[in-house]
Amino acid sequence: MATATNAPWTIDRYGGIIVDNAHDAFVRAARTPEAFDATLGGWLATWRASGARGVWLKLALDDARLVPVAKERGFEFHHAERTYVMMTTWLPSDEASTIPNNASHQVGVGAFVYDGENEKVLLVQERRGPASGRDLWKMPTGLLEAGEDIPDAAVREVLEETGIETTFDAVVGCRHGHFGLFGKSDLFFCVGLRVKDGASREIKIQETEIERAKWASVDEFLNNPNIEPGSHAHALHERCVRWSVGDYAGIVGKKLPLGFGRSGDVYTYVTTET
């Protein structure tokens, strides 16, 4: 995938430099900001001479003292996770940067849980956040965890928030908004779940996040005074109800082989077969 060198960096297939911040030579150079500054200056000269394009410099939280050095040497921030910040710089002066963007989306699920035995829908009121404090009965919702699939996230959120065990049936629809946290976009997958065979209907709420929860009638769900008819949410709710009575099949999630010579399966979402 990448070309190894004796120095603390590799060259990727796009002509980019990936600095290995765990390499002995990096650790030695990084002992003080002053030493790192001198070494980084030399590396940059080498990379420029070699015709390299983008440089990826990952700095651990414990190496935060090096962030100002990299900034002064022309690096920008690219993305960060709890324990590191990735900084980049683009070397060619005659070509626009092709450094790919950071992750752009949060992905959330909303769970329409239908109890066919009692013809009831599971609704919650949130204790914190944008939906709290305005008597809003809503379906359980939440964000996907890292590496999590949509069906698993929906089942997990319902179990965490209400204690009800469910099984995934279909994605009813999806809303794509551009008003997420930190200026990001968000995809919201509205999912149809059924109460697991033989599971209890007794609700045990997650006290920190949920104010109250209940089994409601389908009419109460569909005629929610907070959900304007014609809005995207009402359109999704209407399809949830049609799904619950078998009038709407929605989007099926299938695990299919990844292909391209790679092992493993991935969820692929398509409409039901005609």
Place this chain on the structure above:
Amino acid sequence: MATATNAPWTIDRYGGIIVDNAHDAFVRAARTPEAFDATLGGWLATWRASGARGVWLKLALDDARLVPVAKERGFEFHHAERTYVMMTTWLPSDEASTIPNNASHQVGVGAFVYDGENEKVLLVQERRGPASGRDLWKMPTGLLEAGEDIPDAAVREVLEETGIETTFDAVVGCRHGHFGLFGKSDLFFCVGLRVKDGASREIKIQETEIERAKWASVDEFLNNPNIEPGSHAHALHERCVRWSVGDYAGIVGKKLPLGFGRSGDVYTYVTTET
């Protein structure tokens, strides 16, 4: 949305502190790392005494000298964009952090462009990246730009890569993988496009990204030696071909009112009406 104070921070509805790094009092405190360290220590004592929970500290690239100070005061990285890094710390010692995760997904599109007049499909070979250098004919693909909708991204990528003008018809399917850049997940929306009425079929490739492009037969597309039958890609390809001849409706994108008292529309994806 948030409570203003005379100090350079506001309190959000989750009990969190949002530091305003453009506030005069912040700029004064941030003149040197030493001055910022003393001031930040005082602020933290105030926040703890007030029962605050999470603290959001946004540091501009030009304030990179403050990153080591924040780290020593217990802040971690949360996310970053080109011009800033967001750092956070969680103050309650008796409660787990509820600071939401950073964006978790890249979202990409793959464009199946069908020319109904000539019964041809538009294919490309990439010049750079994972799909390059292995004689792989593929549909044009690309990542969504910030704030971009799926139909717009598909039409834009095709125009950029090949010069062909198209119109959006339907999402054919979606693949959800967990092997994206920087350890993120990715959603890939496979989209059916038609050549715009009266538009030229003449291909003009984007030299920096595309090695070659051509109009191919549907048979060549479906019997791609790089796409194993049974794999997720083959399943999506098969549905593309069925979409092109009207045997598969796919997932419809509709702009619907946002609702919840907010103005504007959002794309909502549902299956076609039965």
